[in-house]
Amino acid sequence: MSFILELKNISKTFGSVLANDRISMCVEKGRTHALLGENGSGKTTLMNILFGLVKRDGGGIFLHGKPAVIESPLDAIRQGIGMIHQEFMLIPQLTVAENILISVMEKDRKSSLKDARARGEELALNFALKDKLRIPVEQLSVGERQKVEIVKTLHQGADIIVLDEPTSALTPQETEHLFEMLNNLTLTGKTTILITHKLEEVRRYSDDVTVLRQGRSIATMRTGDTDKYLLAEMMVGRKLLFTLNGKKTAPGDVRVRVEGLSLNDRGREVLSDVSFTVRGGEILGLAGVDGNGQQELSDILAGVRKPTKGGYLIEGLPVPFGARRLADNGVSYIPGERHNLGCASQLSIEQNLVLKTYNNRAYASFGVMRQNRIRSAADALLKEYRIKAQSGEVVVSLLSGGNVQKVILARELSAHPMFLICVQPTRGLDIGAVEYVRNSLLAARDAGVSILLVSTELDEIFALSDRIAVLCGGKIAGTLENTPELDAARIGLLMAGGTAPSERYEAGGTSI
Ligand SMILES: Nc1ncnc2c1ncn2[C@@H]1O[C@H](COP(=O)(O)OP(=O)(O)OP(=O)(O)O)[C@@H](O)[C@H]1O
Ligand SMILES: [Mg+2]
Structure with missing residues (x-):
């Protein structure tokens, strides 16, 4: 040969x-x-x-x-x-x-x-x-x-x-x-x-x-x-089960209420009147073909971008604009674009892991970073998330693709958010890590976190969501309960811009 x-x-x-x-x-x-x-x-x-x-x-x-x-x-x-x-x-x-x-x-x-x-x-x-x-x-x-x-x-x-x-x-x-x-x-x-x-x-x-x-x-x-x-x-090197272990308890009360979000970008209507709710302990999957406004919507919710109209409330209180203030309101964000938005590639893993919490008392006193505490917290996360690196001092730009994603996940999940926005959270991860991340999201949900899962992969949406909303042309085309009877074709139809007659009354979002 x-x-x-x-x-x-x-x-x-x-x-x-x-x-x-x-x-x-x-x-x-x-x-x-x-x-x-x-x-x-x-x-x-x-x-x-x-x-x-x-x-x-x-x-x-x-x-x-x-x-x-x-x-x-x-x-x-x-x-x-x-x-x-x-x-x-x-x-x-x-x-x-x-x-x-x-x-x-x-x-x-x-x-x-x-x-x-x-x-x-x-x-x-x-x-x-x-x-x-x-x-x-x-x-x-x-x-x-x-x-x-x-x-x-x-x-x-x-x-x-x-x-x-x-x-x-x-x-x-x-x-x-x-x-x-x-x-x-x-x-x-x-x-x-x-x-x-x-x-x-x-x-x-x-x-x-x-x-x-x-x-x-x-x-x-x-x-x-x-x-x-x-x-x-x-x-x-071991058998993988390909199973998820979420317990799926009944979700709690509505915690996140998005109301009438619109975005007009240089004359183009990118989002129009998007409204939905997410309860405590619930994963709302946001399905849709890439480029239908998902990116803009997540950026707005994460405070990276300003809407033209509308806003949102957590526990009844309006969430102010701006990434820093959002972090203080218990919002975590795992963006789809990991290199620019997700992390600071030129900083070390440990610095990245504490980016959100750098002015937390545990890590800084009187403006001076407590290096030892940062190191031990970072080491624990490295182990928990099986991030492959020599040490926490390694600069993030030297990590393999999947390991960069794990650093971002570790940072955002360990901040114990009330509302977690995650965009394509398993992109670039190996199958063992995918299983781990999916189980972590389910565990966060079971612990009461409200999660918005944005993904173009329907498998992922079906595997994790309690309810599924479809974004098409910047509008919510429909919201459906994710039951075993739910037909993937119905979601596909909504994604393609069609509305099935039975879904029409739900169009516009909140079906609670
Ligand atoms: N320039 C570099 N300096 C230091 N370490 C590096 C460098 N390039 C790669 N590594 C390390 O070498 C190992 C292999 O990395 P590599 O990028 O080849 O993995 P990979 O199989 O492509 O992973 P992924 O699926 O996450 O992309 C990793 O531990 C990575 O951190
Ligand atoms: Mg690689």
């Missing part, structure tokens, strides 16, 4: 963290190869080594059976390797055409600009990006940006395309579309390596799968010979 790519005994340490421990992996041409592993198990590091972004300590890379020298991304690109990162690497102010064009100028300075442009535009055409060529990248949706990344990589001549969690920010429709595109690429002989935490994606879209655990490769198998239980066990 000849492989297009072989990684042999790749090792890498960062300080005392052994991120890759003699990892070997073989990839066949024209196939989709999934790379699976818990948060911090070394997936991104391994692929960054292949792409020349991280220098390995030991081991070798072989392309078509021959040793390859890859010291920089440019080396990788020249040898037909492309990588699409968790955080995109496009230049937001430049247009789609410009982004595609500059990507090849580095590689091949000799080819004429005209040729390069023509080839780039032809590729863009194949990917239905023709209308977008002259538009700045910052105006595109996440799905479209990703398409630009793929076109860019192909234009650079990639035969092997690595995608690091490509679907974590995509809607289900965009996800379908992405895999259709990737499937067409493998049919033309391209090889894709797919990092994902979603076992369903591995099952449906990959041919082979390699599992990493704690920096080691556990096995490579044909996907068809595995199932989700086996994969989970290989990843985590």
Whole structure:
């Protein structure tokens, strides 16, 4: 058997963290190869080594059976390797055409600009990006940006395309579309390596799968010979139950009352007259296709953004505007965009963990931080949330994607909020961590917290919510009890903008 790519005994340490421990992996041409592993198990590091972004300590890379020298991304690109990162690497102010064009100028300075442009535009055409060529990248949706990344990589001549969690920010429709595109690429002989935490994606879209655990490769198998239980066990090293243990007691009285929230953004009606309630000990799921006002609504409730009209009350008292004052009113926020809003990447984990409570007496006296107390509180959270890091002093920007998310969760849940707003709380987490976070949310609910769960993943909404509200075009299209009889199609219909006759009387929100 000849492989297009072989990684042999790749090792890498960062300080005392052994991120890759003699990892070997073989990839066949024209196939989709999934790379699976818990948060911090070394997936991104391994692929960054292949792409020349991280220098390995030991081991070798072989392309078509021959040793390859890859010291920089440019080396990788020249040898037909492309990588699409968790955080995109496009230049937001430049247009789609410009982004595609500059990507090849580095590689091949000799080819004429005209040729390069023509080839780039032809590729863009194949990917239905023709209308977008002259538009700045910052105006595109996440799905479209990703398409630009793929076109860019192909234009650079990639035969092997690595995608690091490509679907974590995509809607289900965009996800379908992405895999259709990737499937067409493998049919033309391209090889894709797919990092994902979603076992369903591995099952449906990959041919082979390699599992990493704690920096080691556990096995490579044909996907068809595995199932989700086996994969989970290989990843985590123990059996996962895939069950949730919330007790579901009857919710209490209405605690959070959102009244007539509207937002007009430069003439566009982003939210119109949104009203709903959340009781104590209740999870209200907010379903909807991404881009229907969820982001703006959560930002307003969290005090990051001002509404044009309306407001909300907790326990009958109006909640003042502003993030700081919100924190004092018992509101916690887990934003969907973890890098800018969620945490301060340049600060340490412990500093991030006490960000909300820094002027709490336990942590500061007379304006001086009590470092020891901060440290021991942070250490306890690191352990409880299984955050993988050498110590609490590590800067957050060095953590693996999932571990950043765990830091935010730990901080917000440990603040014992009355009202918790969480947007895509399990995005980017491995399956063990997903189980843990979901159980933590259910436990918080059972302890009486009111939770607004915003998610584009219907599975998550159904698994956790007591009631489900659907946001469509900035309006609440309906609110339904989440009973076992609830038909997913009804929610789907509301998400798509339809209102079933029986739901009409509920339109507008509060069905209590
Ligand atoms: N530049 C760095 N400096 C220090 N530690 C690092 C650096 N890059 C990665 N690490 C550490 O190496 C380990 C592996 O990280 P990596 O990003 O490869 O994990 P991952 O499998 O991609 O995880 P995730 O699923 O959360 O994205 C982690 O413990 C991480 O904190
Ligand atoms: Mg990663």
